[in-house]
Amino acid sequence: MxxxxxxxxxxxxxxxxxxxxxxxxxxxxxxxxxxxxxxxxxxxxxxxxxxxxxxxxxxxxxxxxxxxVWGRAFNVKDLVLRLVQSNKNRHKLSLSWEGPYIIVEVLYPGTYKLKFIDDKVFTNA
Structure with a gap:
């Protein structure tokens, strides 16, 4: 001001x-x-x-x-990466994305319920 x-x-x-x-x-x-x-x-x-x-x-x-900026919608069973929100114990060379995750449920547009993919559990459908 x-x-x-x-x-x-x-x-x-x-x-x-x-x-x-x-x-x-x-x-x-x-x-x-x-x-x-x-x-x-x-x-x-x-x-x-x-x-x-x-x-x-x-x-x-x-x-x-x-x-x-284009909007993007994801569907159930899509694979996504999640942005790391916390900077605790991180440095500039740390990865900024984590995952992959699978979308289990679409709660409402732009909000998803994610599940971490374990090699044993995940089946490609």
Missing amino acids: PFFMVYGSKAVLPTDLDYGAPRVKAYNEQGAKTSLEDAMDQLDEARNIALLRSAKYQQALRRYHSCH
Whole structure:
């Protein structure tokens, strides 16, 4: 979030104070109060602009996702790999997928009940 939106004014850097930036030299206490009131009016406008930009970004992201990411549905008896969720006792060369698993039941779209395949139990049908 920009400094202006948090504090209601533009940031003054330490180097601006040390070297006497024009904005620091032109500082006026009386003018600061009026500019603070103006800035407070601009703050609501800046928040609305940020909200609109965020909504526009979310829409573009959603549009990209729907165009470039394809959904995939699996059926019972399909073989799948599962992404390892825990990083405990892992390093960068560890495998990120485990399995294979067999889908035993489709609970609802995108959620499956898996069973680890044991060579003795698994029969290819």
